[in-house]
Amino acid sequence: MSITAPQGFTAAGIAAGIKSSGNRTSPPKDLAVVHNVGPHFRVAGVFTRNRVQAAPVKWSRQAVSDGELAAVVLNSGGANACTGADGLADAARMAAATAAHIHVPADDVAVCSTGLIGIRLPMEKVLAGIDDACEALDGDGDADAATAIMTTDSVPKMALRTASGWSIGGMAKGAGMLAPGLATMLVVLTTDADVSSDQLDGSLREACRLSFDRADSDGCMSTNDTVLLLANGASGVTPTPEEFDGALTALCQDLARQLIADAEGAHHEIRIEVVGAAYEEDAELVGREIARSNLFKCAVFGQDPNWGRVLSAIGVTDADFEPDMLDVSFNGVQVCRGGQIGEDRALVDLSGRHVHVLVDLHAGDHTATILTNDLTYDYVKENAEYSS
Amino acid sequence: MSITAPQGFTAAGIAAGIKSSGNRTSPPKDLAVVHNVGPHFRVAGVFTRNRVQAAPVKWSRQAVSDGELAAVVLNSGGANACTGADGLADAARMAAATAAHIHVPADDVAVCSTGLIGIRLPMEKVLAGIDDACEALDGDGDADAATAIMTTDSVPKMALRTASGWSIGGMAKGAGMLAPGLATMLVVLTTDADVSSDQLDGSLREACRLSFDRADSDGCMSTNDTVLLLANGASGVTPTPEEFDGALTALCQDLARQLIADAEGAHHEIRIEVVGAAYEEDAELVGREIARSNLFKCAVFGQDPNWGRVLSAIGVTDADFEPDMLDVSFNGVQVCRGGQIGEDRALVDLSGRHVHVLVDLHAGDHTATILTNDLTYDYVKENAEYSS
Numbered sequence: 001m002s003i004t005a006p007q008g009f010t011a012a013g014i015a016a017g018i019k020s021s022g023n024r025t026s027p028p029k030d031l032a033v034v035h036n037v038g039p040h041f042r043v044a045g046v047f048t049r050n051r052v053q054a055a056p057v058k059w060s061r062q063a064v065s066d067g068e069l070a071a072v073v074l075n076s077g078g079a080n081a082c083t084g085a086d087g088l089a090d091a092a093r094m095a096a097a098t099a100a101h102i103h104v105p106a107d108d109v110a111v112c113s114t115g116l117i118g119i120r121l122p123m124e125k126v127l128a129g130i131d132d133a134c135e136a137l138d139g140d141g142d143a144d145a146a147t148a149i150m151t152t153d154s155v156p157k158m159a160l161r162t163a164s165g166w167s168i169g170g171m172a173k174g175a176g177m178l179a180p181g182l183a184t185m186l187v188v189l190t191t192d193a194d195v196s197s198d199q200l201d202g203s204l205r206e207a208c209r210l211s212f213d214r215a216d217s218d219g220c221m222s223t224n225d226t227v228l229l230l231a232n233g234a235s236g237v238t239p240t241p242e243e244f245d246g247a248l249t250a251l252c253q254d255l256a257r258q259l260i261a262d263a264e265g266a267h268h269e270i271r272i273e274v275v276g277a278a279y280e281e282d283a284e285l286v287g288r289e290i291a292r293s294n295l296f297k298c299a300v301f302g303q304d305p306n307w308g309r310v311l312s313a314i315g316v317t318d319a320d321f322e323p324d325m326l327d328v329s330f331n332g333v334q335v336c337r338g339g340q341i342g343e344d345r346a347l348v349d350l351s352g353r354h355v356h357v358l359v360d361l362h363a364g365d366h367t368a369t370i371l372t373n374d375l376t377y378d379y380v381k382e383n384a385e386y387s388s
Numbered sequence: 389m390s391i392t393a394p395q396g397f398t399a400a401g402i403a404a405g406i407k408s409s410g411n412r413t414s415p416p417k418d419l420a421v422v423h424n425v426g427p428h429f430r431v432a433g434v435f436t437r438n439r440v441q442a443a444p445v446k447w448s449r450q451a452v453s454d455g456e457l458a459a460v461v462l463n464s465g466g467a468n469a470c471t472g473a474d475g476l477a478d479a480a481r482m483a484a485a486t487a488a489h490i491h492v493p494a495d496d497v498a499v500c501s502t503g504l505i506g507i508r509l510p511m512e513k514v515l516a517g518i519d520d521a522c523e524a525l526d527g528d529g530d531a532d533a534a535t536a537i538m539t540t541d542s543v544p545k546m547a548l549r550t551a552s553g554w555s556i557g558g559m560a561k562g563a564g565m566l567a568p569g570l571a572t573m574l575v576v577l578t579t580d581a582d583v584s585s586d587q588l589d590g591s592l593r594e595a596c597r598l599s600f601d602r603a604d605s606d607g608c609m610s611t612n613d614t615v616l617l618l619a620n621g622a623s624g625v626t627p628t629p630e631e632f633d634g635a636l637t638a639l640c641q642d643l644a645r646q647l648i649a650d651a652e653g654a655h656h657e658i659r660i661e662v663v664g665a666a667y668e669e670d671a672e673l674v675g676r677e678i679a680r681s682n683l684f685k686c687a688v689f690g691q692d693p694n695w696g697r698v699l700s701a702i703g704v705t706d707a708d709f710e711p712d713m714l715d716v717s718f719n720g721v722q723v724c725r726g727g728q729i730g731e732d733r734a735l736v737d738l739s740g741r742h743v744h745v746l747v748d749l750h751a752g753d754h755t756a757t758i759l760t761n762d763l764t765y766d767y768v769k770e771n772a773e774y775s776s
Contacts, residue, residue: 052703052711052727082699083714084728117696118729223700294682294763295771302772308505311470312611315440323440324472340472341439341506375682377765383683384690 002158002169003034003113006144006192007138008234009169010035011141013148014287016129017114019077029148030128032074034188035102037138040233043069044200045110048225054081054117057224059091060110064228067197070108072228073098073130074149076173078115078122081223090121097127101134112186112226114151114173122157127296146171152382157258161247166193166235168247172255185212187227187255194233203245204229211252214284215260215371216291227252261375265378268300270355271371278364282319286359287370289313297375303350305330310338310357320363327360390546390557392530392546394438394580396622397556397557398423398531401536404517405509406467407503415774417536419517420462422576423490423525428621431457433498434596436613442469442505445612447479448498452616455585455595458496460576461486462537464561466510469516469611485515487539489522498545500574500614502539502561524593534559537574540770545646549635550607554581556635561645564621575601575615575643582621590635590731599640602672603759604679648759653766656688659759666752670707674747675758677701685763693718698745699727708751715748 004011011034015027045064063069072095095109102109113121136144141298143186145288146156150173152232157172174185195203239247261269272290277283290296293313299306307328314326328336330348337343355374392399399422403415433452435445451457461482468475483497490497496605501509524532534544538561545560583591596615617636627635649657667673674772678684680702687694695716702714716724718736726730743762 050700050703051705052699052714078697082696082724084726112561117694117700118724119450223696223703230530278504293765298768298771304772307504308467308470308611311440312438312505315438315611317439326440332430334468336506338472340470341508375768377768379682379766380686380689380768383686 001087010137011145012136013144027155032148033147044204055087055091056111074112129144149173159254165237192235266373268374278320283368291372301374307336321361325362329358398525399533400524401532418534420533421521434590441473444499445481462500537561547642553625580623654761656762665754666708669674671756679760689762693736695724709749713750717746
């Protein structure tokens with residue numbers, strides 16, 4: 001149960017024939033619609049910070065700008081990015097076709113696309129698929145929708161948080177080009193809580209900052225990243241801001257963990273926890289620099305607690321720290337203490353899937369945790385072969 | 389012929405027993421000395437910008453600060469980084485032992501180390517090796533010295549430029565942790581030109597900016613990078629500044645190309661040429677962002693001219709450009725034109741070792757070229773296994 005668990009939302013995921021393989025269904029599901037049936041149609045959206053933006057991002061940014069949205073149409077099998085004016089027209093036609101079925105204006109429908117950059121979508125199949133999906137809209141359609149947006153994902157990603165009288169659900173896709181400023185990532189969140197549009201926007205931005213923005217699989221920011229939060233107030237319940245923000249952030253962190261757990265070719269899920277930072281920004285910067293070190297990531301793949309590579313990554317940042325104060329632990333063993341050799345690295349066991357790297361900057365009280373994974377043969381293989 | 393080709397320089401490279409394997413000699417050479425016999429002892433040095441600096445970097449930065457240097461002692465088999473006060477004492481002992489042989493103060497000797505971070509050097513072997521190397525100093529020792537500083541390098545890197553009556557030679561090592569602000573890289577340059585200390589420093593900084601700083605193999609900046617330029621005026625010739633700078637920059641670019649050609653696991657050497665930039669800094673920024681995209685690098689390994697990944701890398705920079713003006717060519721085929729699909733990507737042949745990516749930002753007249761390579765199974769293998 002995920003996006004259709006909150007009251008007043010339906011969804012569908014169908015096979016439109018946009019792609020010929022993938023996501024373990026046959027024929028593969030590749031088109032989804034999520035419908036908010038009201039009574040309210042509030043929305044907040046966060047989009048990629050990449051300056052090269054796909055057509056659906058340009059469309060959806062406009063669609064959510066008035067704070068109202070009735071539906072989202074999503075496809076895998078093509079990102080509709082770098083497709084020019086024709087691509088933007090295709091995104092508009094997808095919105096209009098969906099809007100016609102649910103009797104709303106086209107600009108009340110957001111569009112999300114994912115797949116290869118630089119190819120046009122097969123619009124005949126897409127439009128026929130939108131007809132099929134709108135007819136299939138259902139209160140149990142969440143798993144089908146989550147499946148239809150998969151690309152190199154090996155499992156659909158769904159999450160749900162329930163509270164007293166209201167709930168919030170989410171689905172996500174993303175397995176590569178997964179980096180800050182959002183991942184290559186499409187996320188739709190739904191809630192029947194009665195929350196104002198103004199609050200929604202601030203809550204979503206903060207939740208993204210503490211979750212998706214701190215998932216950095218391969219340092220590559222996508223052209224299509226989109227997170228949409230739809231709120232219809234169907235429960236009649238207005239949670240406190242703290243209650244709502246807490247549930248929303250926990251939900252997003254759950255989905256972010258699922259994304260990193262399924263990242264392309266990953267053999268290890270790595271949690272880089274930076275403590276003792278003078279500022280939260282420093283902690284995030286240091287964690288991200290480590291997460292982006294290919295040498296560090298290869299070392300973890302090789303089950304090597306190579307703290308020298310951690311220190312050399314920290315050293316290129318302008319965070320507050322003294323090199324001879326740095327402590328680094330791998331899975332609880334402090335292999336570097338005061339910038340020098342600490343406990344015996346042979347004590348570290350990196351044979352399991354989960355790796356915890358703890359860095360203490362000894363410069364303050366702030367912390368941040370970045371999620372990433374190792375760099376493996378399988379990552380290279382998937383990304384050398386993906387578009388050929 | 390390289391560093392001992394200019395008059396008044398001798399060198400040696402010997403096996404001190406610091407490491408047990410590597411660089412194709414048996415026992416492996418792992419310690420080198422370069423001696424400037426004068427008449428002048430001018431020097432300029434450029435060091436890693438990493439804030440975590442190895443002991444030999446701390447020592448050598450001080451040693452060259454008075455503009456005079458008589459010798460360099462170098463070892464592979466251990467970086468002497470993150471080794472604290474003891475490590476700094478080890479570097480000082482290496483300098484003092486070398487200085488005693490050639491009858492100069494210890495602070496006229498620079499020290500360079502390369503290898504694994506976070507282990508102490510076996511000083512008994514190192515000091516005995518310094519004795520052997522100093523006794524072997526010879527006007528033909530350049531190849532032995534270049535071999536002794538290899539780590540995962542597969543070939544020694546040497547270069548020479550000769551002019552009317554004077555010459556400039558260089559040796560380099562570096563194959564991984566190869567990134568801006570210098571690579572994991574040790575470089576010693578020698579010249580018998582009669583050039584003032586003041587001019588040497590400016591010339592070396594500019595030459596590094598246009599060569600080593602634009603070689604970005606894996607985005608990882610090392611703790612040990614050092615470039616030293618020794619000038620003894622033995623030729624009695626004072627070249628014009630333009631003549632000297634031209635030869636020095638060409639020499640450094642030659643060595644930088646050799647480093648990228650031999651980078652760990654590389655199957656392709658990639659030259660990313662950015663033109664049409666509003667500023668040279670923009671061109672360099674864009675080139676470097678592309679060079680650091682793992683997705684782009686995997687695509688080249690897979691012989692896929694994936695211009696979408698190039699555009700998504702450009703899009704995260706703050707360089708001056710309009711997304712719908714970008715042109716991208718792979719080996720002469722303009723697969724992206726005006727930010728959209730251009731010529732047929734099937735026309736691109738990436739089966740050869742050399743790949744030329746040309747990006748036109750259409751925002752001005754400035755250019756920069758970044759050298760990098762692809763991300764391969766072999767890179768992952770070397771860096772997963774390196775320290776275990």
